[in-house]
Amino acid sequence: MASDKKSLCKWKSDDIDKDRKRFKKLVRNAQYFCRKCGRAAGAKDNLCKPDDL
Numbered sequence: 001m002a003s004d005k006k007s008l009c010k011w012k013s014d015d016i017d018k019d020r021k022r023f024k025k026l027v028r029n030a031q032y033f034c035r036k037c038g039r040a041a042g043a044k045d046n047l048c049k050p051d052d053l
């Protein structure tokens, strides 16, 4: 199961389906995005190539 420390970039659609609440928490109030994957997150730590949104 995905943990909070796991990079959001590594979440697969299956992980999101299984743990949507945690996923929502991670992307809520997103202030950063990943230059590599195009995902957004509230914490830099959750992205592999974070940049300010």
Ligand SMILES: [Zn+2]
Binding pocket: 009, 034, 035, 036, 037, 038, 039, 047, 048, 049
């Ligand atoms: Zn990434």
